[in-house]
Each structure stands twice: as structure tokens, then as C-alpha cells.
Amino acid sequence: xxxxxxxxxxxxxxxxxxxxxxxxxxxxxxxxxxxxxxxxxxxxxxxxxxxxxxxxxxxxxxxxxxxxxxxxxxxxxxxxxxxxxxxxxxxxxxxxxxxxxxxxxxxxxxxxxxxxxxxxxxxxxxxxxxxxxxxxxxxxxxxxxxxxxxxxxxxxxxxxxxxxxxxxxxxxxxxxxxxxxxxxxxxxxxxxxxxxxxxxxxxxxxxxxxxxxxxxxxxxxxxxxxxxxxxxxxxxxxxxxxxxxxxxxxxxxxxxxxxxxxxxxxxxxxxxxxxxxxxxxxxxxxxxxxxxxxxxxxxxxxxxxxxxxxxxxxxxxxxxxxxxxxxxxxxxxxxxxxxxxxxxxxxxxxxxxxxxxxxxx
Amino acid sequence: xxxxxxxxxxxxxxxxxxxxxxxxxxxxxxxxxxxxxxxxxxxxxxxxxxxxxxxxxxxxxxxxxxxxxxxxxxxxxxxxxxxxxxxxxxxxxxxxxxxxxxxxxxxxxxxxxxxxxxxxxxxxxxxxxxxxxxxxxxxxxxxxxxxxxxxxxxxxxxxxxxxxxxxxxxxxxxxxxxxxxxxxxxxxxxxxxxxxxxxxxxxxxxxxxxxxxxxxxxxxxxxxxxxxxxxxxxxxxxxxxxxxxxxxxxxxxxxxxxxxxxxxxxxxxxxxxxxxxxxxxxxxxxxxxxxxxxxxxxxxxxxxxxxxxxxxxxxxxxxxxxxxxxxxxxxxxxxxxxxxxxxxxxxxxxxxxxxxxxxxx
Numbered sequence: 001x002x003x004x005x006x007x008x009x010x011x012x013x014x015x016x017x018x019x020x021x022x023x024x025x026x027x028x029x030x031x032x033x034x035x036x037x038x039x040x041x042x043x044x045x046x047x048x049x050x051x052x053x054x055x056x057x058x059x060x061x062x063x064x065x066x067x068x069x070x071x072x073x074x075x076x077x078x079x080x081x082x083x084x085x086x087x088x089x090x091x092x093x094x095x096x097x098x099x100x101x102x103x104x105x106x107x108x109x110x111x112x113x114x115x116x117x118x119x120x121x122x123x124x125x126x127x128x129x130x131x132x133x134x135x136x137x138x139x140x141x142x143x144x145x146x147x148x149x150x151x152x153x154x155x156x157x158x159x160x161x162x163x164x165x166x167x168x169x170x171x172x173x174x175x176x177x178x179x180x181x182x183x184x185x186x187x188x189x190x191x192x193x194x195x196x197x198x199x200x201x202x203x204x205x206x207x208x209x210x211x212x213x214x215x216x217x218x219x220x221x222x223x224x225x226x227x228x229x230x231x232x233x234x235x236x237x238x239x240x241x242x243x244x245x246x247x248x249x250x251x252x253x254x255x256x257x258x259x260x261x262x263x264x265x266x267x268x269x270x271x272x273x274x275x276x277x278x279x280x281x282x283x284x285x286x287x288x289x290x291x292x293x294x295x296x297x298x299x300x301x302x303x304x305x306x307x308x309x310x311x312x313x314x315x316x317x318x319x320x321x322x323x324x325x326x327x328x329x330x331x332x333x334x335x336x337x338x339x340x341x342x343x344x345x346x347x348x349x350x351x352x353x354x355x356x357x358x359x360x361x
Numbered sequence: 362x363x364x365x366x367x368x369x370x371x372x373x374x375x376x377x378x379x380x381x382x383x384x385x386x387x388x389x390x391x392x393x394x395x396x397x398x399x400x401x402x403x404x405x406x407x408x409x410x411x412x413x414x415x416x417x418x419x420x421x422x423x424x425x426x427x428x429x430x431x432x433x434x435x436x437x438x439x440x441x442x443x444x445x446x447x448x449x450x451x452x453x454x455x456x457x458x459x460x461x462x463x464x465x466x467x468x469x470x471x472x473x474x475x476x477x478x479x480x481x482x483x484x485x486x487x488x489x490x491x492x493x494x495x496x497x498x499x500x501x502x503x504x505x506x507x508x509x510x511x512x513x514x515x516x517x518x519x520x521x522x523x524x525x526x527x528x529x530x531x532x533x534x535x536x537x538x539x540x541x542x543x544x545x546x547x548x549x550x551x552x553x554x555x556x557x558x559x560x561x562x563x564x565x566x567x568x569x570x571x572x573x574x575x576x577x578x579x580x581x582x583x584x585x586x587x588x589x590x591x592x593x594x595x596x597x598x599x600x601x602x603x604x605x606x607x608x609x610x611x612x613x614x615x616x617x618x619x620x621x622x623x624x625x626x627x628x629x630x631x632x633x634x635x636x637x638x639x640x641x642x643x644x645x646x647x648x649x650x651x652x653x654x655x656x657x658x659x660x661x662x663x664x665x666x667x668x669x670x671x672x673x674x675x676x677x678x679x680x681x682x683x684x685x686x687x688x689x690x691x692x693x694x695x696x697x698x699x700x701x702x703x704x705x706x707x708x709x710x711x712x713x714x715x716x717x718x719x720x721x722x
Binding site for chain 1: 413416417418419473476477478479481482483484485486487511512513514515574575592593594595598615616617620621623624625627628630631632634635636638639640641642643645646655657663667692694695696697698699700701702703704705706707708709710711712713714716717721722
């Protein structure tokens, strides 16, 4: 896939019938991603965004895209954008919960949170944008929704998980804020970027690992070292990816270029989940054909995790006003969404799934 | 809500730090919607699109938005855009299945079709865009996804539906292509635009009616004349709204303005479903508090409709090559999506719905 500065895009293609010529000022930005180039889904959103900006400006506003490690390390992108070393980062806020737990709320990255569609509704048409902008502003950043993974798989395990007791002492790679809940289940959560997980699994540094879902996980090779593939990833039902822009860089843009960034991010946002959905089914079938065993987490694990998560949330509500302000809003939104999605959406989807199981599709 | 030509937006706000000035050519388009201004959800997407285009061009590219009947009748927008009387229409392709049944596939408007998220995946990252563009091109139109309703409710009935027999002879307002399936169940389907449904219900011209979901339906007043509110609307699980642009008008745009239209449509596309999700829960609660009775369609009705729909599809596959080309692609995509969504998404959502029913959210 094309990457780096888009020199070729600088000259607009000749278009005989085109009356409108835009002569905006030239802007060049660097975007650093938390993800490796090989993951055309989650890394891909950065390229979709950059191309959409370039296309809308005849190449005058160019965003060069850089995978993890090229300009800054995977987990250095937040600080780099905050400091202005780069103009923007493509990442997920929850990776940086060590700075502030509320960052995990800002991208929906909490256990038993909103699903992908609900998260976009909260962000676009609920209070999500305003609340997260207020939080990110304290880090000198302006945030845009720029992708969503949908409900993730629960990850890869070397042995069956029959009860919460089987999780005790397990060293498990989990992204972002998930570890805050998993550690309450006795898991030893380990954070590491995508590019390092396979080796950790192979060497036995971790006993299990999750990333996103079949298409990414297959590329990362997890199925070669762990046979049991659990679902759902209750810690990431609708994780949003974030475009984090240095505030000074953003404010230096004209109103038109700000709007172009906004619209381009929206296109990239929706494209990511669409791409995951388009690519995951075939990967899932390949994995199962290769011997992967799909397993739902037992109800006892789900219930234990649900209780542990909400105990954590109660503690944070009592101690962290920045957390509480966003949590109270998001959780009220969740209550309504679950009620609403339980009617037409759930009854339609479950009917279709029944038809699928009966080979009628 | 602001509407019509955006004269105020023509002058960009003064921005001291802004270095980039765009001096693109002035373009003025008229957009005619199939929907009344009162429906800020489905009509609203046209305004979101127009504002996004205006913002990205400093007001130089203005799209004036016109509700049903202002420039052309609700169902006249397709012809008007095709003829170039207006530059673009905001509507749903399936309303025009009388011209070509395959138009209903082009916006996912078929019974037991893709849900909202799956439709966007097919359109953005499957073959949906290419296949629908090829079809709309024969009508001198360039189409963009510009909204999705999500799974709709099944509509309002004056009496309970206990079996398919209860549908026999019922005069029922149903949007678009739904009538082609409902008539096979003995229903007398009647097509009419949103603005005319309430009066038809009140006068008894129809025995029941559907539009979209709680928020729109409440505004349209259906609950005042029919107490039973059924779900799901199996004939519209993920209806996409379409921006249909006259081909000559679109081709006259510069590459930059074409990209700006593309990105603005993407933002409007995602905003519509986000808005429906944000607004539907409260409306649902108001309706139920006012006496509306929520009812799932009986399994026998779902099964009868599923069989009838697929008999129709088999007939169209055998007789209409334009239908078959799109159907075969979309239905293979559906099979994979239902399989994939049945794992992490379905198990997470159903667990959360269980927690909701148990008052744990």
C-alpha cells in the first residue's frame, strides 16, 4: 500500500470539464500510528484519512503516514502529538490510561461498554464529542473519531477456560484499559504493541493474547501458537480509534481545512469498521478450517468480569471527577441503547442467525 | 432548523492563525429530498451534507436543501435529478423499484437483507459501490451512501397479528420494495410519502402503517390511531439513504469538489444512524408510557415472509439479469456477515440485553 509523503498526488489530474480550481495554501503534516503497516484495517484508516484530505485539496494538504516505530514508538504517539513533534497521531486513547483513566471512556474502550454503533452515536450525536474534546484539550490535543473495531474477539488461549479459576495467574496480552478489569480476575495483564505479541506468545512470555479479530489475528499468527479462540472480547465491544491532533497545528488551519480534516476523519472512521466486517468472515473461515476452536466464554466468566468491571467503575467514580463526568453520561447512554437495540435490531439479527444455522441463507 | 441557501456561511469566519485561503470557484446546487423538514433524522442528513460541503469550501460550494414538495414532489426527486432539473436528490433508491427492481438492492432495501452495519460494509468495502454505480449510471445518476436507518420497526397495527392469516386483506402503508413481499402475504400494500400517512390512518384509508422507528413515528402521530407497535421491520433491516447526483452536474465539478462531496456524504451517512440511535430510545419510552404496546411479530409471520421473499428473489433472479448480478453478490455477502456477526457481536449484545432486563445497567 502507498505510504509516506504523497508527492504524486500534488499535481491534480487534468479534468477537462472541471470549472473549479482551489488554490489553498500548502500544508504538510506527519501522522504517526500506533499500528504496524501490515494491518491494513487499523493502520489503513490513517491512509484513508490522508488520501481523503489530499483529494479534497488537490494535494495541497498532505499528511504523510508513518507506522509504529518509524517516527516514534507505537506508544509514543500520544506524547509526540501533545508536544508537537508530530502534527497528529492515529491511536486509541485507552492505551494511555496510565496518564488518566478517563481516556479509556473517551474512546469507548471499557469493559462492557458501548458496542461500535452505539459508540458512534454517543460520539457524534450524544455528548461524546464535547466530553472527550474537553478531556483531550487538557493534553493539548484535538480529537476526532477515526475508526472502530466493532466487538472484538476475546483472544487466543492455550487451554480451555471453564471457569474464572482458569484465568488465575494467566499472563495475558490485553490492549489498553482491559488490564484494569482482568487483573481483578487474577489475570496478569501485559500491555505490548501489536508487533510484539506473536514473539511473546511463541516464547511463552505470555500464556494468551488478544488483538482485535480474525483478520488481524491471523496476520499476527496467533493461531499458530494457541488453539482456543474465545469470544466475545467483553473488554472491547466497540473500541474507537482516535485521530489526535496537536492543538496548535489544528488551530493554525483555515476554517476550510479544519472542515476538510473533519469530513476526511468521518470517512476514515466509517471505512475502518466496514473493512473489518468485509474481511473478518473469510479469515474466520480460514482459521476454523485450520483447526482453530471457537469458544464462547462461559457465563461464569462473563458474570465475574461484569461484577469486577463495575466495582472498578464505582471506585473510579468515587475518586476521579474527570472519570465520573464522562462515565455517568456514557453509562446512561448505554442503558438506553441496550434497551433500544434489544428490539428491532436484536430480533432481526437473531432471526437471520437462526436461518444461517439452518442453512437457509 | 436552518435551511435553504446558506448565505450566512458564504463569508468565512475571521481566523487570526489561519494561513490557508481557498479560492475555489462558486458552485450552487439544489438538493430535493423525499422527506418533510419535520423529520430532522432522515431529512436532516441532507442538511448535514450541505453544511459539510459549505464548511469545506468556505461557502463557495453551496447546496440549498428543499423538503418534499418544495421544488418537486416527494417521489419526483429521482426523475428531477436524472433530468437535471435539480442537481441532486436525497432519497432511497427502493422507492423507484417500479423503474427497476434492482434499485432496491442498490440501497439494501429488501426484506431480510443486510442490517445497517453490514450494508455499509458491502457498500464501502464490498462490491456495493461499484455495482450500484453501474446501475445508477444507466439513469444518468452518480450515487453516494447518505444515511441509514438501522433495523426499522415493523409498524403500527390496529389489532394484534397472531398469524399470517391476520394479515390477509390488510391495507398497509409500506415504504418502497416492501410491498413486493407483503403482497405475497395477502397484504394490500400502499405506497405514500411520510407526510400523507397519518391522514390515511386516521381516515381508515389504510389499516396499518410503518415508517422508520419510534422517533419519526411519534412525530408522524401513528400512536394516536393504532396501539400495537410490531418489530422487527423485516423488510428494512438496514435501509440506506442515497444522494443521487445528476451525472453531468457531478462531472462538471473539479476533482477537489468531487472529493469534498464524497467526504461530506460520508459524514452525513454516519450521522443519520447515529442520530436515530441517539433519539429513538427516549421516543420509545414516551410511546410505551403513553400506552403503545410493543409486540414481536410471531415466528409464523417471520417464516412465511422469509419464504415469500426468497421465492420473489428466485423469480427475479430468473428473469432480471440486472437484479441477479447485484443479488448474487449481496446475498453471498449476507451469508458471511450473518456468520461473523453471530459470534462476538451477538454474544456481547445479548449478554448486555440480559443485564438490562435484570436492571444491572
